[in-house]
Amino acid sequence: MSVFTTVTAEDLGPFLKRYSIGSLLELKGIAAGITNTNYFVTTTHGRYVLTLFENLAADELPFYVNLMAHLADHGIAVAAPIANLADQYVDELNGRPTLLVQCVPGTVVDEPSAAQCFEVGEMLAQMHLAAGSYRGQMQNPRGAAWWNATAPLLFDLMSAADAALLRAELALQAGQDFADLPKGVIHADLFRDNVLMNGDHVGGFIDFYYACNDVLLYDLAITLNDWCVCESGDMDAERARALLLGYQGVRALKVDEIAAWPNILRAAALRFWVSRLYDFYKPAAGEMTFAKDPGHFQRVISAHAERQDFWL
Numbered sequence: 001m002s003v004f005t006t007v008t009a010e011d012l013g014p015f016l017k018r019y020s021i022g023s024l025l026e027l028k029g030i031a032a033g034i035t036n037t038n039y040f041v042t043t044t045h046g047r048y049v050l051t052l053f054e055n056l057a058a059d060e061l062p063f064y065v066n067l068m069a070h071l072a073d074h075g076i077a078v079a080a081p082i083a084n085l086a087d088q089y090v091d092e093l094n095g096r097p098t099l100l101v102q103c104v105p106g107t108v109v110d111e112p113s114a115a116q117c118f119e120v121g122e123m124l125a126q127m128h129l130a131a132g133s134y135r136g137q138m139q140n141p142r143g144a145a146w147w148n149a150t151a152p153l154l155f156d157l158m159s160a161a162d163a164a165l166l167r168a169e170l171a172l173q174a175g176q177d178f179a180d181l182p183k184g185v186i187h188a189d190l191f192r193d194n195v196l197m198n199g200d201h202v203g204g205f206i207d208f209y210y211a212c213n214d215v216l217l218y219d220l221a222i223t224l225n226d227w228c229v230c231e232s233g234d235m236d237a238e239r240a241r242a243l244l245l246g247y248q249g250v251r252a253l254k255v256d257e258i259a260a261w262p263n264i265l266r267a268a269a270l271r272f273w274v275s276r277l278y279d280f281y282k283p284a285a286g287e288m289t290f291a292k293d294p295g296h297f298q299r300v301i302s303a304h305a306e307r308q309d310f311w312l
């Protein structure tokens with residue numbers, strides 16, 4: 001459930017008067033999502049999604065919302081933010097900062113086809129290129145510094161064998177240098193539940209709240225690690241080839257990116273292994289927890305470690 005802050009039609013009346021999107025026809029809470037409160041808002045002009053931010057403060061939002069607007073301006077399939085009459089994207093309702101965006105078509109897909117993976121890879125590469133002219137800057141809050149600081153809080157809570165594997169993986173990544181690979185703005189969390197698919201086409205990328213400046217190849221690895229994965233943690237080769245083909249049709253990988261690919265796939269899995277371990281062992285007090293299986297990304301890393309063919 002993800003209506004943490006209740007909004008009524010009465011609350012929304014004065015709020016909508018600050019916009020030019022007509023008057024309210026229907027207000028409906030959205031069940032999916034675990035971080036923010038989301039509502040579908042249907043007005044006489046169309047359908048929108050209203051987000052009330054439960055964790056981020058208004059002054060933390062401009063990087064993300066301006067990025068969404070920039071990408072939408074460039075034709076990328078994202079939910080375009082709607083500005084209010086004061087020309088601001090971020091407003092406020094019931095004590096929370098808000099964002100109103102256009103509804104994008106489509107649904108979340110659990111078992112994507114190779115054709116859908118191709119389209120996601122292509123849109124991701126287009127997004128990387130379009131974000132090249134975006135001026136905003138944001139450090140990756142879940143980069144190597146974060147996982148190196150977080151893992152030591154977890155070792156004692158894990159089995160000795162798993163802790164040894166985590167230590168070994170951190171050591172392997174400490175020996176990598178991805179700093180000279182092409183960089184830009186990345187989504188950093190483009191899992192299947194952050195993309196709405198409209199048939200074979202991308203209806204829209206959503207949930208840009210981990211977006212940051214980092215290595216483009218890392219974003220591709222995060223995406224592939226989720227879109228092309230089987231239950232066992234191994235990859236579906238057909239989907240992986242399709243996603244890479246879609247991506248490389250727009251932005252061909254450079255020689256040093258191809259060399260870094262096997263290890264950056266492991267880095268991308270490590271980031272989510274650590275964040276899921278943290279959510280599992282250290283759920284924040286009073287917070288509703290929906291801890292996802294950390295072991296999944298441990299299995300993804302093991303499968304990558306044994307792999308010979310990386311689909312390139």
Ligand SMILES: Nc1ncnc2c1ncn2[C@@H]1O[C@H](COP(=O)(O)OP(=O)(O)OP(=O)(O)O)[C@@H](O)[C@H]1O
Pocket residue numbers: 002030032033034035036037038049051079101102103104105108193194196204206207
């Ligand atoms: N622009 C949009 N158009 C259509 N549906 C949307 C849009 N934005 C969000 N949704 C719907 O709302 C659901 C929840 O959104 P989202 O995943 O962003 O929730 P969150 O709690 O903000 O983030 P998360 O769960 O990733 O932490 C999505 O699965 C989707 O069904």
Ligand SMILES: N[C@@H](CCO)C(=O)O
Pocket residue numbers: 189191272275276292
């Ligand atoms: N996509 C993440 C959660 C949000 O960062 C995960 O599946 O662990």
